[in-house]
Amino acid sequence: xxxxxxxxxxxxxxxxxxxxxxxxxxxxxxxxxxxxxxxxxxxxxxxxxxxxxxxxxxxxxxxxxxxxxxxxxxxxxxxxxxxxxxxxxxxxxxxxxxxxxxxxxxxxxxxxxxxxxxxxxxxxxxxxxxxxxxxxxxxxxxxxxxxxxxxxxxxxxxxxxxxxxxxxxxxxxxxxxxxxxxxxxxxxxxxxxxxxxxx
Numbered sequence: 001x002x003x004x005x006x007x008x009x010x011x012x013x014x015x016x017x018x019x020x021x022x023x024x025x026x027x028x029x030x031x032x033x034x035x036x037x038x039x040x041x042x043x044x045x046x047x048x049x050x051x052x053x054x055x056x057x058x059x060x061x062x063x064x065x066x067x068x069x070x071x072x073x074x075x076x077x078x079x080x081x082x083x084x085x086x087x088x089x090x091x092x093x094x095x096x097x098x099x100x101x102x103x104x105x106x107x108x109x110x111x112x113x114x115x116x117x118x119x120x121x122x123x124x125x126x127x128x129x130x131x132x133x134x135x136x137x138x139x140x141x142x143x144x145x146x147x148x149x150x151x152x153x154x155x156x157x158x159x160x161x162x163x164x165x166x167x168x169x170x171x172x173x174x175x176x177x178x179x180x181x182x183x184x185x186x187x188x189x190x191x192x193x194x195x196x197x198x199x
Contacts, residue, residue: 021095023195028091031084033198035119038077039170045070046167071130072140078123085116097190104180111177114169122166129159 018025024032048058049066056062061069096105130136131149133156138144149155184192 019092019094029198032196068137068141071137074123074126081119094195108180111173114173118166118170125159125163129156129163132156
């Protein structure tokens with residue numbers, strides 16, 4: 001199945017839902033960019049909720065609002081990542097460019113595996129920290145979540161450390177992943193970025 005996307009004038013190009021030999025399909029691209037944007041949101045709201053003083057607001061939202069939003073989006077990210085991993089494991093992946101060096105393939109595979117691990121560990125550790133720390137919340141302020149983990153200071157402290165450390169690993173892995181992709185696209189000029197770009 002293909003989805004038509006408007007182009008300039010009356011012409012159209014078609015983006016397949018499934019991955020092809022040279023490019024990722026619409027479903028894979030949706031998961032990729034949705035998770036990326038949600039993680040950007042998490043970094044922004046994480047900074048705001050940690051630095052915003054009580055009684056102050058940013059864009060009309062208080063510190064507690066950002067905490068609730070950050071935790072709620074974290075649960076959404078965890079669910080989306082599980083779906084993304086399932087999709088990746090059950091569909092074919094595009095072939096590597098024929099001119100790509102083995103070390104580049106290994107580096108990209110390493111960064112991808114690291115990022116997939118972090119995408120799962122980060123929201124999970126945040127959720128464990130929330131429950132074990134006694135900071136349960138309502139999902140988007142509407143639905144009360146079950147207290148699956150009893151309050152435990154040691155567990156909360158460990159989860160908090162893992163959550164924070166994973167953030168630094170993600171930034172490092174994303175930087176390396178992006179550098180390798182840009183190198184292929186801009187230096188080797190093989191159009192590598194078009195494999196995953198949404199346009």
